[in-house]
Every structure is written in C-alpha cells, then in structure tokens.
Amino acid sequence: MKITDACVYPYPLGDSSVRRMALEAKELGFDSIVAADTPSSEFSGIDVFSGIIIQQTAARDIASRIKRERNHRAVVSVQAGNIGFNRAVIGLKGVHIIRGIQSADKTAFDHVTAKMAADNQVAIDLDMSPLISGRGITRQRAIQRYRDILVLERRFEFPLTISSHAHSILEMRAVRDIVGICSSIDMEITDIKMAFSGVDTVTSPPANAVKVI
Amino acid sequence: MSIRPPTLREKRRYILIRIEPAGAPVDQKDLYYVISDAITSLWGDLMAAVIMAAVVASQDEYVVVRCRRGTERELLTALSTITSCRDTRIALRIVAASGTIETLRDRIRRVKAPDPEYPPYPECSFDKKPYLIYQCNGQKIDVIEKGFKNTNRLFLTREDLEEL
Numbered sequence: 001m002k003i004t005d006a007c008v009y010p011y012p013l014g015d016s017s018v019r020r021m022a023l024e025a026k027e028l029g030f031d032s033i034v035a036a037d038t039p040s041s042e043f044s045g046i047d048v049f050s051g052i053i054i055q056q057t058a059a060r061d062i063a064s065r066i067k068r069e070r071n072h073r074a075v076v077s078v079q080a081g082n083i084g085f086n087r088a089v090i091g092l093k094g095v096h097i098i099r100g101i102q103s104a105d106k107t108a109f110d111h112v113t114a115k116m117a118a119d120n121q122v123a124i125d126l127d128m129s130p131l132i133s134g135r136g137i138t139r140q141r142a143i144q145r146y147r148d149i150l151v152l153e154r155r156f157e158f159p160l161t162i163s164s165h166a167h168s169i170l171e172m173r174a175v176r177d178i179v180g181i182c183s184s185i186d187m188e189i190t191d192i193k194m195a196f197s198g199v200d201t202v203t204s205p206p207a208n209a210v211k212v213i
Numbered sequence: 214m215s216i217r218p219p220t221l222r223e224k225r226r227y228i229l230i231r232i233e234p235a236g237a238p239v240d241q242k243d244l245y246y247v248i249s250d251a252i253t254s255l256w257g258d259l260m261a262a263v264i265m266a267a268v269v270a271s272q273d274e275y276v277v278v279r280c281r282r283g284t285e286r287e288l289l290t291a292l293s294t295i296t297s298c299r300d301t302r303i304a305l306r307i308v309a310a311s312g313t314i315e316t317l318r319d320r321i322r323r324v325k326a327p328d329p330e331y332p333p334y335p336e337c338s339f340d341k342k343p344y345l346i347y348q349c350n351g352q353k354i355d356v357i358e359k360g361f362k363n364t365n366r367l368f369l370t371r372e373d374l375e376e377l
Contacts (some may be wrong), residue, residue: 012340016368023352023370044352133296135254168232169297169368170304177293177307184255184290 004199008162014167022046029175055079059088068095080104096202102142117158161198222284229308229317252291
C-alpha cells in the first residue's frame with residue numbers, strides 16, 4: 001500500500017521545488033505525491049505523479065481535455081461543481097478524482113453520485129487544508145461535509161483520497177498528523193489507510209470481472 | 214497551591230518540536246499563545262484545560278511543549294494545525310516525546326550541526342533570477358530573492374541549483 005499525498009503545488013505554483021517537496025514528503029512518511037502541472041518522475045525514492053487539475057470548465061470541454069492528456073499517464077482531477085456537473089464528470093472515462101467537494105454546493109454530492117463514483121472508481125478528495133489552516137466556520141463546514149461524505153463512503157465504498165493542497169513545504173503535514181486530524185472527524189483507521197492509497201486504486205487498471213482460464 | 218509530593222503530582226509528557234523554516238524568528242511566549250489558540254480552536258476550552266499545554270523550553274529551532282499524560286494525541290493534532298506565528302509562516306514538526314525534559318535536551322544535542330559548506334548569503338541563480346542562500350542543511354537549501362522588495366523564501370534542493 002502506497003501512502004500518497006493526492007495534491008501538492010510545487011514551484012512556480014508554490015514556493016518549493018518539486019524535489020524539495022519530494023524530500024519533505026519522504027521525511028513526513030509518504031511514498032508518493034501528486035504534483036500539479038509537473039511531469040512524472042522519482043526524487044529521493046518518492047514517486048511524483050503528474051497531476052492535472054481541471055476547474056471551471058464545462059463537462060464537454062473536460063472530455064476533450066482528458067483525451068489530449070490520456071497519453072501522459074497523469075492523475076486527472078476535476079474541481080467539483082453542482083450536482084449535474086459532478087454526475088456528468090464522474091461518468092467520463094479518464095477522470096480519477098473529484099476535488100473541492102467541501103466548497104461546492106451543499107447538494108453537490110448525494111447518494112446517486114456516490115453510487116456512480118463507486119461504479120466508475122472515481123475518488124472523492126478530502127482536502128486537509130481547511131482542517132489545518134481553517135478556523136471557525138470554514139473548518140466547521142469542511143468537517144460537516146467530510147462526515148457526510150464518510151457516511152456515503154461506508155455505504156457505497158467509493159474510493160477516497162487525502163491531499164494537503166500544499167503550496168509550500170510548510171503546508172505539508174506528516175502522515176501521523178493527518179491520521180490524527182482524520183481520526184478527530186471520526187474517520188476509521190481502515191478508511192484512512194484506504195484513502196492514503198486512493199490514488200493507487202483509481203489509477204491502476206480495473207481487474208477483469210471474469211477470469212478466463 | 215503548595216507543591217505536592219511526587220506520588221500525588223499529575224504525570225506530564227514533554228514533546229520536542231522542530232520549528233520550520235530554520236531561523237524563523239519565533240518568540241517562546243508568542244508560540245505559547247499560538248499553541249493555546251490552536252488547541253482551543255480545535256478542541257474547545259474544556260479539552261484545553263485538560264491538556265494544560267505549556268512551552269517550557271526553547272533552544273534554536275527546537276521547542277519543548279509540556280502536556281498532561283494521556284493527552285499527547287490531542288496536543289499533536291492541534292500542533293499540526295498551526296501555520297503561522299505573528300505573521301511568520303511556520304510549521305511544527307514533531308521530533309520526539311518523553312517523560313523528562315532532560316531526555317529531549319540530549320536529543321537536541323545529538324542533532325547534526327548545519328552544513329558549513331554553504332555559508333549564509335552567497336549568491337546563486339534559480340529560474341533566471343538571482344537569489345541569496347539563506348539556509349543550507351544537507352540536500353535542503355532555502356534561498357531568498359536578491360533585492361529588498363521580495364523577501365519570500367524559496368525552498369529548494371542542491372540538485373535544483375546544480376541543474377542550472
């Protein structure tokens with residue numbers, strides 16, 4: 001099981017180079033990171049996956065963007081929108097992660113979307129940044145939303161990912177810290193482990209439904 | 214209150230923390246207030262009173278935080294939510310936990326000294342801009358853009374500089 005931070009923003013989006021982030025991730029207990037707008041590579045024994053984050057785009061444009069990026073073996077994430085948009089995006093082949101559910105509309109993720117995410121193996125990202133740097137109502141809303149997602153996750157078993165959304169090494173947190181934060185929102189340790197390996201789950205090719213002997 | 218005999222005292226735990234980035238100007242008292250705020254914000258006044266956190270020692274970039282035994286997990290979770298201290302961006306990295314401060318002081322003494330190969334403030338270039346090397350520790354190199362306007366720190370590695 002690989003422990004992956006599902007989204008970091010290295011230089012020039014952030015203030016730390018991808019090598020430094022990989023080095024820091026290693027010290028913090030991660031095996032791999034998904035770095036936005038960075039080619040895939042390996043630094044200091046840490047796998048760096050290329051991450052493509054698509055936001056504020058219509059669903060049909062996303063399909064063409066995914067087609068263009070298909071050969072790059074990148075982890076494709078889409079910023080969550082309203083419920084119709086989310087359902088459309090989850091149905092698209094090549095989308096790995098839906099991000100920003102905590103800042104989307106209250107009704108953006110329901111039981112039908114959860115079932116679709118489970119069927120299509122699309123992960124829902126739990127962004128740790130509002131829990132770490134947020135205070136007051138921002139943090140409370142994120143906790144409420146994540147607890148709601150966890151209820152659906154236990155029922156439908158769609159994949160989850162955990163990301164720090166760090167723009168700097170100062171915003172990255174140790175695996176132990178993230179486990180502590182997730183435990184405080186009533187996330188089971190097995191769910192946390194599954195969420196850490198969520199990127200592996202959604203990027204690995206699906207197993208054959210029928211085994212041919 | 215008078216000092217109780219050892220058997221009646223409450224057990225404490227001491228947490229050794231490293232402040233990142235190295236050289237960040239952090240006052241012990243300011244850090245205490247930041248930690249206190251973080252605990253109260255995350256766990257509320259009730260739990261803050263149970264944790265009884267206090268900054269008991271600091272040495273260079275290391276700080277020792279005290280808490281009541283059994284509340285380490287809550288304290289560590291709260292510490293991970295600290296992002297700044299008096300407008301200085303910081304991150305607190307947990308190094309060790311112990312029942313005595315002395316053990317943690319030994320641990321600080323054992324930590325490797327900074328790399329003398331790069332003295333502070335030699336020039337370098339990164340992304341076609343001149344930078345001053347501010348801090349160097351092993352592979353890690355922190356640089357600041359040359360000039361007086363932009364003093365934001367960039368976090369790089371030796372390989373990033375050698376590549377150019």
